[in-house]
Amino acid sequence: MDVHLTPDQEAFIRHGIQAGRFQSPEDAVQEALSFLEELERTRAEILASVDRAEASLARGEGRVITPDSMRELAEEIKQRGRARLASKQSPVRS
Numbered sequence: 001m002d003v004h005l006t007p008d009q010e011a012f013i014r015h016g017i018q019a020g021r022f023q024s025p026e027d028a029v030q031e032a033l034s035f036l037e038e039l040e041r042t043r044a045e046i047l048a049s050v051d052r053a054e055a056s057l058a059r060g061e062g063r064v065i066t067p068d069s070m071r072e073l074a075e076e077i078k079q080r081g082r083a084r085l086a087s088k089q090s091p092v093r094s
Contacts, residue, residue, distance in 0.1 A: 003029065 005013070013028040022028040056062060063069065 013022065013025050016022045016028055017024065022031070
């Protein structure tokens with residue numbers, strides 16, 4: 001397989017080899033492809049999450065977000081957190 005790089009890409013790889021980051025141009029390309037594969041996996045996961053969220057909204061499972069509903073949600077979270085902390089604290093003995 002022939003791969004054609006831009007002059008900037010070639011300079012980037014040369015600099016990486018000189019700095020000891022890569023052993024060869026092939027190493028640089030393999031690492032770049034590994035990053036691209038990970039990026040594509042993450043992208044697919046995000047798109048799947050969006051699809052699940054849209055399906056959930058279509059089923060009417062969503063929550064309307066308004067300034068008031070956000071304040072209510074924040075208060076609910078604070079109350080749950082305080083209750084959890086209180087349940088974990090043991091009584092202080094004198």
